Amino acid sequence: MSEKVYDVAVIGGGPAGYVAAIRAAQLGGQVVLFEQDTVGGTCLNRGCIPTKSYLKTAETIHQIKNAPSRGILNVSEPAVDMKQVVACKDAVVRQLTNGVGGLLRSNGVDVIKSHASLNGEHTIEYADGTCQAKSIILCGGSKAVKIPIPGIDNPNVLTSTEILELKELPARLTVIGGGVIGCEMACAFQAFGCQVSIVEAADRLVPMMDRELSTALAGALEAQGIQLHLSQKITSIQDEGGQAVLQCEDGLRLSADKILLSVGRATDLDCLGTLSETIRTDRGKVVVNDRMQTNIPHIYAAGDINGRLMLAHAASKMGEVAAENAMGHQSVCDLSAVPSCVYTLTQIASVGLTEEAAIEKYGRDAIRVGRFPLSANGRSLASGEPEGFVKVVILEKYSELCGVHICGAHAAEMIAEPASLMAAEITCEECASIIHAHPSLSEAFMEACGDALGRCIHLPKKRR
Amino acid sequence: MVEIFMPKAGMDMKEGRLIRWLKNVGDPVELDEPIMEIETDKITMEAEAPGTGILLAKLIEDNTTVPVLQTIGYIGQPGEQIPTTPAQQADAPVPGSSAPAEDTSAPKSPALVSESGAIPATPLAKTLARENGLALAEIPREEGRPLRAHDVEKALEGKTNVSATPLARKYAEAEGVDLRHVAGSGVAGKIRKSDVLLAAEPAQPAGSREPVRIPLTPIRKAIARNMFNSLHNMAQTSDSVEVDVTELIALRKRLVARQDLLGTKITVNDLLSYAAVKMLKTHPLANASYTEDEILCFPYVNLSMAVATEYGLTSPVIHDADQMTLVDLSKAMRDVVTRARDRKLTAYDQQNGTFTLTNMGIFPVDNFNPILPAPQSCILGFGRCVDKPAVYNGEICIRTRMVLSVTYDHRVFDGGEVGSIMATMKEYLENPELFLVQ
Numbered sequence: 005m006s007e008k009v010y011d012v013a014v015i016g017g018g019p020a021g022y023v024a025a026i027r028a029a030q031l032g033g034q035v036v037l038f039e040q041d042t043v044g045g046t047c048l049n050r051g052c053i054p055t056k057s058y059l060k061t062a063e064t065i066h067q068i069k070n071a072p073s074r075g076i077l078n079v080s081e082p083a084v085d086m087k088q089v090v091a092c093k094d095a096v097v098r099q100l101t102n103g104v105g106g107l108l109r110s111n112g113v114d115v116i117k118s119h120a121s122l123n124g125e126h127t128i129e130y131a132d133g134t135c136q137a138k139s140i141i142l143c144g145g146s147k148a149v150k151i152p153i154p155g156i157d158n159p160n161v162l163t164s165t166e167i168l169e170l171k172e173l174p175a176r177l178t179v180i181g182g183g184v185i186g187c188e189m190a191c192a193f194q195a196f197g198c199q200v201s202i203v204e205a206a207d208r209l210v211p212m213m214d215r216e217l218s219t220a221l222a223g224a225l226e227a228q229g230i231q232l233h234l235s236q237k238i239t240s241i242q243d244e245g246g247q248a249v250l251q252c253e254d255g256l257r258l259s260a261d262k263i264l265l266s267v268g269r270a271t272d273l274d275c276l277g278t279l280s281e282t283i284r285t286d287r288g289k290v291v292v293n294d295r296m297q298t299n300i301p302h303i304y305a306a307g308d309i310n311g312r313l314m315l316a317h318a319a320s321k322m323g324e325v326a327a328e329n330a331m332g333h334q335s336v337c338d339l340s341a342v343p344s345c346v347y348t349l350t351q352i353a354s355v356g357l358t359e360e361a362a363i364e365k366y367g368r369d370a371i372r373v374g375r376f377p378l379s380a381n382g383r384s385l386a387s388g389e390p391e392g393f394v395k396v397v398i399l400e401k402y403s404e405l406c407g408v409h410i411c412g413a414h415a416a417e418m419i420a421e422p423a424s425l426m427a428a429e430i431t432c433e434e435c436a437s438i439i440h441a442h443p444s445l446s447e448a449f450m451e452a453c454g455d456a457l458g459r460c461i462h463l464p465k466k467r468r
Numbered sequence: 469m470v471e472i473f474m475p476k477a478g479m480d481m482k483e484g485r486l487i488r489w490l491k492n493v494g495d496p497v498e499l500d501e502p503i504m505e506i507e508t509d510k511i512t513m514e515a516e517a518p519g520t521g522i523l524l525a526k527l528i529e530d531n532t533t534v535p536v537l538q539t540i541g542y543i544g545q546p547g548e549q550i551p552t553t554p555a556q557q558a559d560a561p562v563p564g565s566s567a568p569a570e571d572t573s574a575p576k577s578p579a580l581v582s583e584s585g586a587i588p589a590t591p592l593a594k595t596l597a598r599e600n601g602l603a604l605a606e607i608p609r610e611e612g613r614p615l616r617a618h619d620v621e622k623a624l625e626g627k628t629n630v631s632a633t634p635l636a637r638k639y640a641e642a643e644g645v646d647l648r649h650v651a652g653s654g655v656a657g658k659i660r661k662s663d664v665l666l667a668a669e670p671a672q673p674a675g676s677r678e679p680v681r682i683p684l685t686p687i688r689k690a691i692a693r694n695m696f697n698s699l700h701n702m703a704q705t706s707d708s709v710e711v712d713v714t715e716l717i718a719l720r721k722r723l724v725a726r727q728d729l730l731g732t733k734i735t736v737n738d739l740l741s742y743a744a745v746k747m748l749k750t751h752p753l754a755n756a757s758y759t760e761d762e763i764l765c766f767p768y769v770n771l772s773m774a775v776a777t778e779y780g781l782t783s784p785v786i787h788d789a790d791q792m793t794l795v796d797l798s799k800a801m802r803d804v805v806t807r808a809r810d811r812k813l814t815a816y817d818q819q820n821g822t823f824t825l826t827n828m829g830i831f832p833v834d835n836f837n838p839i840l841p842a843p844q845s846c847i848l849g850f851g852r853c854v855d856k857p858a859v860y861n862g863e864i865c866i867r868t869r870m871v872l873s874v875t876y877d878h879r880v881f882d883g884g885e886v887g888s889i890m891a892t893m894k895e896y897l898e899n900p901e902l903f904l905v906q
Contacts, residue, residue, distance in 0.1 A: 293678075401642055402635060402638040402639055402642060404635055404661075428633060429633030429634060429635035429660060430633070430635070431634045431635050434634055
């Protein structure tokens with residue numbers, strides 16, 4: 005084994021870990037990264053990126069089906085070849101993970117392909133021995149949650165990782181959990197030709213997002229033929245002649261070839277190793293301060309493992325902050341303007357507070373809501389994508405943008421503008437005054453800001 | 469053609485070392501692009517090109533030390549002839565000269581405006597303008613002279629020269645927070661909403677065990693740097709003596725009773741200051757500075773007064789205090805202290821002090837150890853006036869007493885001299901007519 009003492013050791017090569025490793029190396033550190041699988045983590049290998057590949061295929065199917073209405077002739081009914089769908093996705097994943105590997109190499113990070121865990125405050129144990137480091141950044145990530153119901157181990161119950169490996173399309177798919185992953189997978193497989201149902205315990209889809217987005221998304225999914233069963237409590241899963249039958253408390257029975265279990269993700273604390281009792285955790289999450297330090301100051305935890313915000317881009321920022329602090333800089337992580345995107349058909353995206361949260365925080369009288377429907381936006385109409393809206397929630401006293409919520413075909417790209425302006429602390433008044441290209445989708449955000457201020461040009465005058 | 473000179477990066481910088489050129493002769497250079505690394509007695513820094521063109525000549529080699537403002541190179545157009553005898557503007561104060569720290573940072577070269585149209589400015593002026601977000605072209609300057617720090621200071625007066633996000637400005641306006649008092653946590657010190665909220669409500673929730681993090685304001689940083697450097701670079705030592713100020717207090721009462729006649733309300737501090745200025749007449753080493761080669765004794769007294777303000781410690785200067793009557797000094801003192809508290813001091817108000825007073829008399833403090841403001845050789849501190857039993861004319865009676873504290877630079881004078889200074893001060897304060905007649 006090596007006697008070398010690294011400045012920074014990173015456990016986990018996902019969006020938090022690989023970014024932390026590169027940042028620490030940029031700042032002059034000797035860095036080692038442990039990853040038991042392929043670098044890139046859940047995001048690149050079996051999360052964000054692969055699902056986006058599937059959803060692009062699904063979107064293309066919708067466009068082909070819609071082509072005749074735009075005057076395109078000789079269009080036949082599309083059908084998918086799952087083997088090619090998977091191969092296409094795998095090629096994208098390979099290119100990106102190779103790219104991350106190359107970035108780590110070019111920055112001189114030692115990458116060790118091994119499971120690794122803490123074995124002391126400065127010691128990491130891995131397959132071939134131990135390694136010493138002055139600072140350690142834990143980026144163990146998360147894993148899919150299982151629910152304790154009878155029959156959950158039925159072989160037809162798949163995790164999101166497993167469903168991405170399916171090379172044959174099931175005729176009927178039931179999705180347990182109407183969160184981000186469940187809704188995205190439902191859209192993809194419904195477009196591919198499955199009959200998809202979603203069973204959700206809450207009274208709405210994507211319960212963390214603004215209620216108007218949940219409602220709009222439910223309408224869009226139902227229009228595609230996806231069956232929604234909200235406020236349902238599942239009691240068991242039974243095997244009936246190779247079919248998985250899902251039984252709910254109120255008597256609902258759903259029979260399917262495959263069931264996707266997507267009820268959320270829980271932190272993976274495996275990397276804590278022998279310090280699992282020493283490092284402070286709260287409800288299964290590693291407790292960190294704004295500098296990403298655990299209760300042991302030179303041990304940091306970034307990304308899903310600290311449960312602050314389970315999003316790849318938030319994880320990367322946390323990784324960067326942890327690395328800067330580990331290298332002796334002073335850096336804090338502000339997660340107040342992190343965009344959150346759902347790549348369903350149609351897309352929804354948010355940044356900041358929901359209307360409900362803003363009312364709870366500031367009171368109903370303190371906030372104003374502005375809305376602009378995409379059906380009044382020229383570019384949306386011309387593109388045949390008039391569904392959706394932009395909604396802004398502002399704190400009137402300071403003209404402060406508290407939250408922006410977008411539903412529409414390109415919501416995930418459109419959210420970048422309000423997210424940037426909120427991070428730069430630009431007020432709603434300025435957003436309404438910035439010149440936006442015409443015709444473009446971005447105008448809708450400007451108009452919604454105008455509406456919140458009672459000065460929207462392209463909406464009928466309101467009786468106030 | 470534009471001259472490149474050794475920058476004067478601070479008021480007390482006499483010479484600088486060129487560590488290395490960052491450009492070769494013939495290289496194109498842009499205005500404000502770093503062209504060399506220099507070292508002062510305190511820091512190393514990159515210095516910027518004073519104009520745009522090509523680097524025509526280097527007059528000194530890497531690793532050479534030269535006086536500040538000496539011409540060390542030229543920037544111009546290809547083919548331009550460089551002068552054979554560069555104008556030298558060495559900044560060397562003459563001992564005993566009446567203005568040793570006069571602003572000599574202005575190169576008096578005839579080529580004030582380069583062909584690229586760049587605004588000639590001293591490095592200090594450029595730094596001040598950059599830190600405060602002012603464009604050099606916006607700042608009025610005297611015809612035919614480069615822009616000086618004083619010009620920038622003037623341009624800054626009355627302007628809310630803070631960098632803040634639009635949302636932070638909204639919050640500051642609504643919450644009545646003065647942005648000039650807020651330390652920014654954003655990029656390049658930009659003030660963000662959270663900084664304004666912190667300034668509006670600094671209280672921590674009860675029971676929190678998180679340390680309170682107080683951002684360093686520029687003035688706090690400057691105080692920290694000056695205090696540390698002062699203790700680090702000088703041979704400071706302190707003494708104290710208790711004096712009887714019963715007579716002085718009685719005198720002050722009589723002067724206050726006639727304030728209509730005098731046109732000013734004389735304070736105890738005015739009397740103490742006046743006495744100290746008179747003391748300096750016979751103790752010039754207490755109104756001096758130590759340099760590597762010699763001791764500079766100033767033939768005038770620029771009296772610096774330590775003033776505590778809500779934004780930190782300042783030391784405004786009353787120039788030529790030795791030419792003033794007690795009434796003049798009292799008025800000047802009130803003016804400068806008021807302006808210090810209102811943040812209205814100009815750069816001139818804070819420059820070229822030769823001797824400093826600090827008064828802790830409003831607090832229950834007797835003896836203390838003031839820190840010298842470099843490069844001054846002596847600082848005098850006054851404690852509180854307190855009635856206590858004392859032996860006076862062979863009897864125990866109640867007298868008003870005060871402790872006089874002094875810190876001095878032992879490189880400039882020794883214990884014998886400080887004893888003599890204290891003796892004079894004691895004599896003056898116990899017999900105020902002695903200094904009043906001078």
